[in-house]
Amino acid sequence: MRSFFKIFFATLLAFIVIIFFGMFILMGIIKSAVSPEVVTLSPNGVLVLETSQPYAEQKIVDPVNAVLRQGPKETPGLYDVVRLIRHAENDDDIKGIYLKADNNANGFATNEELRNALLRFKQSGKFIYAYGEVMDQKSYYVASLADKVYVHPKGGLEFSGFFTQLTFLKGALEKLEIQPQIFYDGRFKSATEPLRETQMTVANRIQTNAYLGDLYANFLKNIGASRKIDTVTLHRYANEGLIQEAADALKYKLVDGLKYNDQVMDEIKSRLGLSGDEKVNFISLSKYESATDVATGKGEDNRIAIIYAQGNIVGGDSEKDETISSGHFVKLIREARQDKDVKAIVFRVNSPGGSALASESIWRELTLAKKSKPVVVSMGDYAASGGYYISCMADSIFAQPNTLTGSIGVFAVLPNLQGFFKNKLGVTFDGVKTAQYADLGNTSRPLTEIEKKFIQNSVDSIYSTFKGRVVEGRKLSGVVVDSIAQGRVWSGVQAKELGLVDRIGGIDDAIKCAAKLAKVSAFRLREYPEAEAPFEKFVKSFAGEARMETAIRKELGEQYTVYQQIKHLKEMNGEIQAKLPYVMEIR
Structure with a gap:
C-alpha cells in the first residue's frame, strides 16, 4: 500500500508539473501572438482601404483572431486611418490607394471623414483606384472620388435614394398585454413612438424628412463634384430608377468601366510599371500602421x-x-x-x-x-x-x-x-x-x-x-x-x-x-x-x-x-x- 501511494503521488506531481509548464508555454505562445508585429515596408506599395470594414473611434484589438488566425488581429480607429492616409501622401514607398468598395459598415459622418482624407491624398498626385462587385450607396459615396471607379460586369451599383423605416411594437405589446407607461418632453421626442403609435407622427415625419433630405443633398453634391454631374441629373437617375444594372452605371457615367478583378489588377500593375507574374505590393492599413509612427506627434512637452x-x-x-x-x-x-x-x-x-x-x-x-x-x-x-x-x-x-x-x-x-x-x-x-x-x-x-x-x-x-x-x-x-x-x-x-x-x-x-x-x-x-x-x-x-x-x-x-x-x-x-x-x- 505504501508503494502504491508513493507511485500515485509521484505521478500526480509529475502531472501537475506537466500542466504548469504546458500552461506556461501556452501563455508564451499567446503573448507572442498578440504582441505588436514588427513590419518593414517594401517599395512600390499600394495602401488598401476596405469600406466593408467598420472603423470605430479607437483601434480595435482582437487577440482571439491573432491566436486562432481567423482574421485581422487589430483594426485601426477612424482617426488612425485619417492619419495613416495623410502620412501616405508623402511616403515614397506608397504609390497609391486601392479602395475595395463592396459594402459599407460605417455611418455617414464616418464616411465623410474617410472621404475627406482620400480627397487630400488625391491632391498629392498619387492614384486612387476603386473597385466593387456590387457597390451600395455609402460605398459608392466614398469611391466616387477615385481616379478610376470600376464595378464587376455582372455586378452592379446601388443608386436609388435614401430610405429609413421604423419598427412599431405597439400592436405586439398589446397582444402580450404589456403596457408601456410613457413619459416625455418635446413634441419631436419620438423615442417612445414605436411603443405608443402604429405609424410615424406628423412631427416625426417632418423632422425625418428634413434631416434625411440634408444627408441626401450632401451625398448628391459631393458625388456630383467628383463625377462632374449636376445634382439635378443625379437625383433624376435615382428618382426614375435608371441604374438597375452595371451597364447602366457606365452608361450614365457613374463609373469608368466594367471590369473583373484580374483586369483591375492588371491596370494597377501597368500603373506601377509591373509586368508578367509580378504581384502588386498591397499593404493593409493595420500592416501600414505597424510600420509607421504617425499616432501622436513627436518631441514636445505640450x-x-x-x-x-x-x-x-x-x-x-x-x-x-x-x-x-x-x-x-x-x-x-x-x-x-x-x-x-x-x-x-x-x-x-x-x-x-x-x-x-x-x-x-x-x-x-x-x-x-x-x-x-x-x-x-x-x-x-x-x-x-x-x-x-x-x-x-x-x-x-x-x-x-x-x-x-x-x-x-x-x-x-x-x-x-x-x-x-x-x-x-x-x-x-x-x-x-x-x-x-x-x-x-x-x-x-x-x-x-x-x-x-x-x-x-x-x-x-x-x-x-x-x-x-x-x-x-x-x-x-x-x-x-x-x-x-x-x-x-x-x-x-x-x-x-x-x-x-x-x-x-x-x-x-x-x-x-x-x-x-x-x-x-x-x-x-x-x-x-x-x-x-x-x-x-x-x-x-x-x-x-x-x-x-x-x-x-x-x-x-x-x-x-x-x-x-x-x-x-x-x-x-x-x-x-x-x-x-x-x-x-x-x-
Whole structure:
C-alpha cells in the first residue's frame, strides 16, 4: 500500500508539473501572438482601404483572431486611418490607394471623414483606384472620388435614394398585454413612438424628412463634384430608377468601366510599371500602421488630449468598449483636466445618448475642465440627446454635414407587466410595504395617477435642466433653445445654422482649433481611454459578449433592429433617458 501511494503521488506531481509548464508555454505562445508585429515596408506599395470594414473611434484589438488566425488581429480607429492616409501622401514607398468598395459598415459622418482624407491624398498626385462587385450607396459615396471607379460586369451599383423605416411594437405589446407607461418632453421626442403609435407622427415625419433630405443633398453634391454631374441629373437617375444594372452605371457615367478583378489588377500593375507574374505590393492599413509612427506627434512637452466617447451613455464605472459610463469617463476627463502637460481637450463624441443622470455627471466634469483649459468637441455619426448634453458646454463644436445631433428632450418608460404575467403566464404577485410609495417603479402593477405625476415631474425637471445647459453653453436665449429643442433631431448643416454647433469639420479641424485656443504650435496627442494591453484583452475576450452580439446580428439580419429595441426597452426600465428617438438605420 505504501508503494502504491508513493507511485500515485509521484505521478500526480509529475502531472501537475506537466500542466504548469504546458500552461506556461501556452501563455508564451499567446503573448507572442498578440504582441505588436514588427513590419518593414517594401517599395512600390499600394495602401488598401476596405469600406466593408467598420472603423470605430479607437483601434480595435482582437487577440482571439491573432491566436486562432481567423482574421485581422487589430483594426485601426477612424482617426488612425485619417492619419495613416495623410502620412501616405508623402511616403515614397506608397504609390497609391486601392479602395475595395463592396459594402459599407460605417455611418455617414464616418464616411465623410474617410472621404475627406482620400480627397487630400488625391491632391498629392498619387492614384486612387476603386473597385466593387456590387457597390451600395455609402460605398459608392466614398469611391466616387477615385481616379478610376470600376464595378464587376455582372455586378452592379446601388443608386436609388435614401430610405429609413421604423419598427412599431405597439400592436405586439398589446397582444402580450404589456403596457408601456410613457413619459416625455418635446413634441419631436419620438423615442417612445414605436411603443405608443402604429405609424410615424406628423412631427416625426417632418423632422425625418428634413434631416434625411440634408444627408441626401450632401451625398448628391459631393458625388456630383467628383463625377462632374449636376445634382439635378443625379437625383433624376435615382428618382426614375435608371441604374438597375452595371451597364447602366457606365452608361450614365457613374463609373469608368466594367471590369473583373484580374483586369483591375492588371491596370494597377501597368500603373506601377509591373509586368508578367509580378504581384502588386498591397499593404493593409493595420500592416501600414505597424510600420509607421504617425499616432501622436513627436518631441514636445505640450499635450492635447483626445477623449473618445463612443456608444450609449450609462451610469456606473464600466470600461466596456463602445459604452460611455459616467464613472469611467469622469475619471478620464479629470485626469486630463489635472494634467498640467495637457493644454487642451478634444472630446470626440459619437453617441445617440442614454442616461440623463450619467450625461449630467459627464457634463459637470467637462465644465470643470473648461475652467482650466480649452475644451473642443468633435462630433461623429451621432451626438444627439445625451450625446449633445455632454457636448453643449464646449468652447467650440465641430460636426460633419451629415452628423445627426440635437434631439434635446428626455423620456422615461416603465412597463406594466401585470397583464402579461397573469393572463399569459398565470403568474400573480402580492406583498407588503411600510409606506405608500415604497414599491414605486414595480413593473408587476400599473402606476397610480399620483405616481405618474411624480415621474412626469421628474421628466419635466430634467428637460428644463437640459435646456438650461444648452442656454448656458451655446449662449442662446431660453426662447430660442426651447424652439429648437423639443426633442428634434438636426443634421450637422441644420445644427450650424441654428447655433447648436460652430463649424463643419472633422477631427483634425477640432484638434487645430484646440491648439489655437491653447496657443500651442507644437504638441503631442494623448488619447483616452488608453489602449488595453493585447494579452489583457485576450483574457477578457473569453467573456465573449461582443462576439455573441455579432452572432445575434448575423443570425437575425434585418430583424436585428427589433431585437435592439426590445433590449433597449429592458435596459432603460424606469430611468429617465436623453436618447435618440429610435434605432435609426438609413439605407
